Amino acid sequence: MADEMRNVSDEEAKEFHAMFSQAFTVYVGVAVVAHILAWAWRPWIPGDEGFGAALIEGANAVTAAVQSIAPIAA
Secondary structure, three states, X not given: XXXXXXXXXXXXXXXXHHHHHHHHHHHHHHHHHHHHHHHHHOOOOOOOOOHHHHHHHHXXXXXXXXXXXXXXXX
């Protein structure tokens, strides 16, 4: 009875499974790379000083980078 309800052949099912598996693998690969890049940019587990110190360090790094590009007269 289950065979009567099926609208795809075994070949079509195998083809769909292969395409789905390949797309899923690519999707997971992109997600892993994105998480690694996000961790390298801004780790989501803070150091001993906590998130506040990490935020201040980031702001200081950005300020130093901007000042090296366009020095601000003091």
